[in-house]
Amino acid sequence: MKRIISFFVTVIVLAGVMAVTTPGLLDKVRLGLDLKGGFEILYEAKPLEEGQAVTKESLNRTAQSLEKRANVLGTSEPEVTTEGANRIRLKIAGVTNEAEVRKKMKEPANLTFRSSPTGGKEAADFTKIELLGSDFKENGAEVGYDSLNQPEISIQVKDKAKFTEITKRLINKELGIFLDETMLSAPVVRAELTDGKASISGNYTNDEAKNLRDTINLGALPLSLTEKYSQSVGATLGKQSLDQTIVAGLIASAFILLFMIGIYRLPGLLASFALILHTWLLILVFVLADFTLTLPGIAAFILGIGMAVDANIITNERIREEMRNGRSVMSSVKLGNKSSFRTIIDSNVTTIIVAGVMFAYGTGAVKGFALVLIVEIVLSIATNVYFSHWLLSLLVKSGLLKEPKQFGVKESEIREL
């Protein structure tokens, strides 16, 4: 009796939790740009001037400035990542003015030092451009420390005369440092500087100082970006793909569940419940880990349901086999659960190996697919092996399942021991 209660409590509570939380969870799944529209571009970065190398710092700086620009242009959650030695991948979803965004993105990072003719201190007041990124010596900026151990940035300018003139004119005034249209800092010119060198100090933290150094170095040696790969998906088309694929998934799942129940009866029903739990957990993992669901990801999702059924089929076939060999229901279930376990682990590990390789070697779509597959296999072992074995054992021990025919085994098939 206790077992029957714990069986029903488990099933009802889980079903309730799933029913209540699913709509909210589905809303929270982060969709890839192939499902909600947007574009993805892989850039290769090259220095604008020949013969220079792309450094790790300059690549990171460029990536950060891309992200800033994308934010300024009002796009939602741009994703910018660096890949390898000279590549940057940019993903932007839900853009209406794609043409403009793409054009803006490709422009090299624009470093300027500006003065404010009116004396205003707002970023918008700094309108007169005094120095360009190309006026600075390549890799000339360095972080040093002043006598109070405060970080400061020393810079070097190519044209000494020009720098002398500027510092003379702007003495005791601010010189704004801009990357694109963002003001990074506005140090005050303290003296006329004639040797083309200056140090910028302020209340910088170590990191701020390093950032500023990298920005100036990048400004002196901007990277030009070329598109190596691009994918752009219209929002309508993305939505359509999503809807179509979900419908396909629902129909396929319904068929699979009916198939399981039709073939395996009550154990099939338990397996179906485990499959639904498996799918719910998969969505939960995606929401909690903030994974992005792509179209190939949904395909993996649906195929994975088909594969997850396999664990149930192996177990149930094994149980039937033991029954046909004349074992009691109780010992058939025990033995079936036990010996099918090893089979399932071995076959799933080989699939994980393939999925792991896909994840390691794949880009974009392939990675999304592999990720779902891996998560799904791991969850499948938890739900379709442990959980469904446990449910089945509960029912058998409680005495609700005691006839071979409840497992779809005919009396005539049972061999005498």
Next chain:
Amino acid sequence: MNFKKEIDFVHISKYYYTISIILTIVGIICLSIFGLNFGVDFRAGSNVDITLSKSLTQSEVQPILKKIGIDEGTSITPGDKRMNIRFTEVLNEDHDNKLKAEIQKLDSTASFEINTVDTEMAKELGRNAIYAVLLSCIGIIIYVSIRFEWRFALAAILSLIHDAFLVVTVFSIFRLEVDLIFITAVLTIIGYSINDTIVIFDRIRENLRFAKLKTNEDLVHLVNKSVNQMLKRSIYTALTVFIAALFLYLFGGQSIKMFSLAMVIGLVFGAYSSIFIASPFWFFLKSKEKNKKVGKTS
């Protein structure tokens, strides 16, 4: 022996070997003559998928391409309320924008998916795909050799290469487009095929433990028994995954159509090879070893 209940897979496998060898030869010929219909992912260029609210014809779109100056070497495939245009040239964003604007003049609700891959990138993607397949095979060989033995590994690899190759062959014969996602399909088929094979091998391994193998006939019986015991499972599992892939193909989004089709085909080959190729091939390897042993002792 009751033949109705137990199918003699070992002995009938020679017919299936013949079929598979013929198919493989056909595949080699096809691939060497026609090659594959590579999508933009592997040969550079641009691919444009358009979803429309009404169907457009080729003659409506052709002048637009000409006007923008991107009509050379393009192929237009109109469909029901959709259209696919493939460019051998790499479209730049300027082209993209003009094309979109012009098509939207014809149909204001047009929605686009544009994929552009440059030559160098295409080569790299192709190379990565080959590495991925090779690395998967090596991983499987190592795992199966450790958990089972090398003969199982060899037989499993043979059957999964068979499956992957035949899917590629079908795509070559019917000129279906091969893109990056196709590689995913091939890898998934490999994953599925190995999964299917391992389940049968696991049963052979289990039966081996209790078997006293004196003659070759004993081994034949053992393999047949194992495959027969797992036959229902093989069919049921193949069927459920097949259903999933088929519905994806029929109703799923356009950009995974080819993927789903590859899966549907691959699943059939996967189930077939596990039963008719892998296990009999393991028998072939094992019986050779047995004969050698017998030869030594006697």
